[in-house]
Every structure is written in structure tokens, then in C-alpha cells.
């Protein structure tokens with residue numbers, strides 16, 4: 001399970017001064033559920049997920065992942081999550097199989113346990129045809145399959161996907177979406193960020209619309225459409241963020257470290 005409680009993150013930017021990237025964001029995501037963060041560029045999605053993944057500390061607020069506090073117990077959180085972004089790196093000189101073996105060992109797997117886990121993921125993600133290819137020679141789609149396998153090698157109970165399909169073709173995006181659904185079906189807690197409406201419609205049990213670092217609203221896709229009185233999610237999204245802009249005083253929306 002993931003619980004975010006009034007997470008806030010401010011950055012000091014040389015040009016813009018204080019930027020409040022995430023502003024009192026609270027939500028919960030249960031096992032067997034996919035929770036989506038839907039927002040435009042710069043809305044604060046990546047920053048939120050990086051806090052949950054212990055890559056950044058919140059300025060204020062708290063969060064637990066699989067029962068562990070992201071600030072006080074970062075090691076335990078890291079062992080409990082798989083984190084996949086569009087830029088998840090692979091070591092170019094290793095083959096796909098070596099790569100998985102390497103990350104398996106880093107996560108404490110060895111011997112026959114390691115081999116059977118690597119074999120299982122190679123089969124499940126259809127890596128077999130190129131398992132002996134060096135990672136730097138693989139296509140973008142092949143690399144993404146290896147990245148997925150890498151992110152889940154240690155069987156984490158929680159998966160975090162940060163815009164995992166951005167820049168990928170339709171077929172590779174489908175592979176990733178199917179994988180996200182499998183994670184949910186296996187009972188994992190899944191949170192992912194996107195700006196692509198069709199992904200939200202297909203995947204999300206619950207979605208939060210993030211705008212200027214804040215959650216403008218949260219609900220099922222059907223609830224968001226009903227709330228906006230729109231049948232098309234894109235129209236509902238636009239109506240909700242425009243309404244939020246009108247309701248939110250400019251002073252509150254701008255960065256203030258003490259508010």
C-alpha cells in the first residue's frame with residue numbers, strides 16, 4: 001500500500017526563485033489497485049513519484065510505501081518497490097540475460113533461485129530471442145522489456161511507473177500496459193503517472209488530476225467525467241483544470257515556502 005500525506009516539495013530555481021513542484025498531495029493506493037497521476041508537463045507527477053521512490057526527500061509532509069516511511073526507512077522502501085521510468089538505464093556492455101543476473105544478485109538472489117527468476121522473466125517478457133544481445137545494440141522496445149524485467153526482478157509488492165510509455169511506439173506501449181495490468185492482477189500496489197488519456201481509461205482504478213503541484217480532484221474515470229459533465233475524458237480533464245485555475249487564488253498557486 002502507498003499512503004501520501006500532504007507531500008510538499010519546493011525547489012530553489014536560479015531563474016524562477018522558489019518553485020513549489022508538489023503542494024500538499026495526499027492519496028492512498030491499495031494492493032491490487034492502479035492509481036494514476038494525470039497531469040500536464042510540469043504538473044508535479046515525477047517529483048511526487050521520486051519522493052515515493054526515495055530519490056528525493058519531501059520538504060514537508062510524509063509518505064509510507066509498503067508500511068515503511070520514505071524518509072526514515074528509505075532502504076526498506078527501496079527493497080519494496082520497482083521503479084520504471086522512460087529513462088531507466090541499462091548497462092550497454094552487458095547482454096540482456098547478464099543484466100538481469102546482475103540486478104538479481106544486487107537484490108540478494110543467487111544460485112538456482114536467481115536462474116529460475118531470470119528464466120521466468122525472460123519467458124514472460126519475451127526476451128528470449130535477444131537475451132544474448134548486448135543492451136546497447138537492442139531496439140528501444142527490446143530495451144524497455146529488459147528494463148521492466150530489471151525493475152521487478154526482486155518481486156516488489158509495489159510498482160511505480162513514471163510516464164513509462166512516453167516516446168515509445170504503439171506495440172511497446174501495449175507491452176508495458178499489459179505488464180502494468182498483470183502487476184495489478186497479481187495483487188501489487190501500482191501507481192503510475194501519465195498525460196495520456198487512453199492509458200488512464202484503460203488502466204486506472206482511481207485517478208488524481210494533478211495541476212500546478214496540487215491534486216485538483218480524484219476519483220474513478222467515470223466519476224471525473226460525471227463531475228465535469230463530459231463524456232470524453234480529455235474534455236473532463238480540461239474543464240476540471242480550468243475550473244481549478246479559476247478557484248485557486250493566484251497568490252496560493254504561486255510558490256511560497258511558508259504557506
Ligand SMILES: Nc1ncnc2c1ncn2[C@@H]1O[C@H](COP(=O)(O)OP(=O)(O)OP(=O)(O)O)[C@@H](O)[C@H]1O
Nearest residue numbers: 011013019021039040041042043044045046047048
Ligand atoms: N530539480 C529541480 N529544480 C527546480 N525545479 C524543478 C526541479 N525538478 C522539478 N522542478 C520543477 O517542478 C515542477 C514539477 O516538475 P515535475 O517534473 O515533477 O512535473 P511532471 O508533472 O512530471 O512533468 P513532465 O510531464 O513534464 O515530466 C516543474 O515546474 C519543474 O520545472
